[in-house]
Amino acid sequence: MRCSIDLDRPGKREGYVQLNHSNNRHAYGVIPLPIGVIAGDTGPTALLTAGNHGDEYEGIVILQRLFHVLEPDQVHGRIIFMPSLNLPAVREYQRTSPLDGANMNRVFGDPALSGPTREIATFVEETLISQADFAIDLHSGGKMCEFSPCGFIYGVGDKEHLQNKIRAAHHFGAKYTVVVEGSSGSLSAAGERAGIVMLSAELGGGRIQRENIEIGYTGTTNTLAGWGLLADSPRETRTTFLRSGFAGSSVMSPIAGAFEPLTNVGQAVHTGEVVGRIHSLDALDQPPVTVCAESAGIVVGQRAQAHILRGDFLLHLGEEVEESELLKPLN
Ligand SMILES: [Zn+2]
Structure with a gap:
């Protein structure tokens, strides 16, 4: 080039x-x-x-x-x-x-x-x-x-x-x-x-x-x-x-539908907290499915589009880490 x-x-x-x-x-x-x-x-x-x-x-x-x-x-x-x-x-x-x-x-x-x-x-x-x-x-x-x-x-x-x-x-x-x-x-x-x-x-x-x-x-x-x-x-x-990448740091959607977020980026969530609801697109007889955080953390990223498929990510969480911990290399 x-x-x-x-x-x-x-x-x-x-x-x-x-x-x-x-x-x-x-x-x-x-x-x-x-x-x-x-x-x-x-x-x-x-x-x-x-x-x-x-x-x-x-x-x-x-x-x-x-x-x-x-x-x-x-x-x-x-x-x-x-x-x-x-x-x-x-x-x-x-x-x-x-x-x-x-x-x-x-x-x-x-x-x-x-x-x-x-x-x-x-x-x-x-x-x-x-x-x-x-x-x-x-x-x-x-x-x-x-x-x-x-x-x-x-x-x-x-x-x-x-x-x-x-x-x-x-x-x-x-x-x-x-x-x-x-x-x-x-x-x-x-x-x-x-x-x-x-x-x-x-x-x-x-x-x-x-x-x-x-x-x-x-x-x-x-x-x-x-x-x-x-x-x-x-x-x-x-x-x-x-630090991200820990167990439960990625929250995935269990079903397809319309994602209703219940958190804002930058906020802290606790384990088990309801972080969103998924609504059916094509039937009224199904109640919304609630999605819970499997781990505590800070919401680093959140899906911006409401239309989701099963397995799409909804949230990425990070957990606070001390600077002294960072100086212990990962590799
Ligand atoms: Zn990029």
């Missing part, structure tokens, strides 16, 4: 990474993925990405806004922007790529995979992450899910690396930061392979919410400041860490 701009020289430039793809819609042209760079004096390199999933526009709004207000004389080092990473999916407002059906956040790091989505991931990992010191990948729940606005870090690596990620999560400053083991196919996993300090975020979802944009925008700029990339000193913000 060819990048139309010089990423090294000082200054502010925007252009395209050219994805070659030939099908009925794109016969002989390229799909131009937007890329920008703001480079000031010497310093580290940060990569900022959004649109990894094509129906998550919060990060696109944040990175577009930041690119247009930030100037090279405010930057120590270099910030590379790719706000619509999986542009084919972003253009269609779909989570996965319409070109090959791939979920971009599952195709990093596997040389056996091929296709346009994998091609973008390879460019990001081999050309951008390889020259970055830091990265932030902005997500949300897209059309399907609403997250309590939160940071995400992988709870892996040695103590110093974990401390760097914990510090970044505090500077991002969302109320909660979820610590996960992670998967090998994500952009965050690519960051881990390269040994860079990497943070992702889930900034709401369902619909764009102004407060989530502000959390993501101030979180991104404050994290950049904490990494020494901006002239301003970072504000000393704090986050509370949550």
Whole structure:
């Protein structure tokens, strides 16, 4: 893939990474993925990405806004922007790529995979992450899910690396930061392979919410400041860490129907608490089925669409974890 701009020289430039793809819609042209760079004096390199999933526009709004207000004389080092990473999916407002059906956040790091989505991931990992010191990948729940606005870090690596990620999560400053083991196919996993300090975020979802944009925008700029990339000193913000993936942390729907949520994201629930009701779509003789939390926790994410099938997720829960616990590596 060819990048139309010089990423090294000082200054502010925007252009395209050219994805070659030939099908009925794109016969002989390229799909131009937007890329920008703001480079000031010497310093580290940060990569900022959004649109990894094509129906998550919060990060696109944040990175577009930041690119247009930030100037090279405010930057120590270099910030590379790719706000619509999986542009084919972003253009269609779909989570996965319409070109090959791939979920971009599952195709990093596997040389056996091929296709346009994998091609973008390879460019990001081999050309951008390889020259970055830091990265932030902005997500949300897209059309399907609403997250309590939160940071995400992988709870892996040695103590110093974990401390760097914990510090970044505090500077991002969302109320909660979820610590996960992670998967090998994500952009965050690519960051881990390269040994860079990497943070992702889930900034709401369902619909764009102004407060989530502000959390993501101030979180991104404050994290950049904490990494020494901006002239301003970072504000000393704090986050509370949550762990997910424990037994009962995912609440699934037992039947198909209409989901009536009885919780809000960010709230605490106790074991056995009724968190939702499922109503029949096609009969009046069946009472609603109540759904209970099998474990206590904070509602990190909740289904945003009412139409559900048996097995669809309704809620994701997180449980609070002390920072000292995080420094005991998972792997
Ligand atoms: Zn996402």
